[in-house]
Amino acid sequence: AQRVTQPEKLLSVFKGAPVELKCNYSYSGSPELFWYVQYSRQRLQLLLRHISRESIKGFTADLNKGETSFHLKKPFAQEEDSAMYYCARLPAGGYNKLIFGAGTRLAVHP
Amino acid sequence: DVKVTQSSRYLVKRTGEKVFLECVQDMDHENMFWYRQDPGLGLRLIYFSYDVKMKEKGDIPEGYSVSREKKERFSLILESASTNQTSMYLCASSKARQEAFFGQGTRLTVV
Numbered sequence: 001a002q003r004v005t006q007p008e009k010l011l012s013v014f015k016g017a018p019v020e021l022k023c024n025y026s027y028s029g030s031p032e033l034f035w036y037v038q039y040s041r042q043r044l045q046l047l048l049r050h051i052s053r054e055s056i057k058g059f060t061a062d063l064n065k066g067e068t069s070f071h072l073k074k075p076f077a078q079e080e081d082s083a084m085y086y087c088a089r090l091p092a093g094g095y096n097k098l099i100f101g102a103g104t105r106l107a108v109h110p
Numbered sequence: 111d112v113k114v115t116q117s118s119r120y121l122v123k124r125t126g127e128k129v130f131l132e133c134v135q136d137m138d139h140e141n142m143f144w145y146r147q148d149p150g151l152g153l154r155l156i157y158f159s160y161d162v163k164m165k166e167k168g169d170i171p172e173g174y175s176v177s178r179e180k181k182e183r184f185s186l187i188l189e190s191a192s193t194n195q196t197s198m199y200l201c202a203s204s205k206a207r208q209e210a211f212f213g214q215g216t217r218l219t220v221v
Contacts, residue, residue: 009150032207044153044200044212086152090207096141096160097168098202098210102152 002026002091004101012107013077021072021085021104023061029092033070035061036100038084047072047085057081077108113137116201116213123220129188131216133201140206142184144168144176147198147215159184191220 003026013019025031035047048056050063050070061072070087087101117132135142141160145153145168155168157176165176173195177185184203188195196219204210 006152034209036210043214044202046209049209088153088210096204096206097155097158097166098141098143098204099155099169100145100153102150 006101019074019077023070023087032090034088036086082108114213121218131186135203139203141204143202144186145200
């Protein structure tokens with residue numbers, strides 16, 4: 001089965017500290033990977049996807065095929081980064097079944 | 111502005127009732143999804159649809175069915191609601207292998 005694993009339910013850091021939210025996926029060719037974010041009382045929305053190689057709100061994520069990981073990183077956390085973060089994947093090929101991990105709550109303290 | 115709209119924000123239903131959750135998108139997307147969101151379990155896919163009248167089971171389809179008679183509308187049906195179906199339900203839509211756009215969610219309570 002295609003799986004996405006986010007091992008941490010909660011990550012608690014202080015403002016200005018580096019952040020790394022972990023995501024591992026079960027190997028299956030070359031999936032497409034995404035990070036979605038849900039701020040309090042807002043809709044789930046895309047943060048970034050691996051093929052775009054962008055940095056959004058200071059976050060980056062690198063696909064490591066050897067480790068089957070797609071960890072989300074930010075060098076200096078801000079209080080407004082506090083949210084639920086979900087890693088998601090589309091399987092390789094044309095199939096469009098979007099699967100999510102269990103999510104990690106990031107709490108950034110002043 | 112892209113839009114996925116779920117018909118209700120909050121619903122309270124009794125055990126055994128038939129429940130309809132409606133979702134409409136205005137982006138001409140082929141794919142539509144229904145997830146349930148529970149603390150500690152993340153988003154679990156119930157069903158998805160890749161075209162009108164086409165559907166595929168997700169990871170937790172038991173107790174649910176879906177209907178997609180028109181491209182813009184995807185309905186989730188609970189044939190006989192049970193208390194373990196109390197949850198937040200999220201609808202989403204996407205073009206092929208593109209970003210998924212989500213609705214605001216329906217919080218369903220079954221009493």
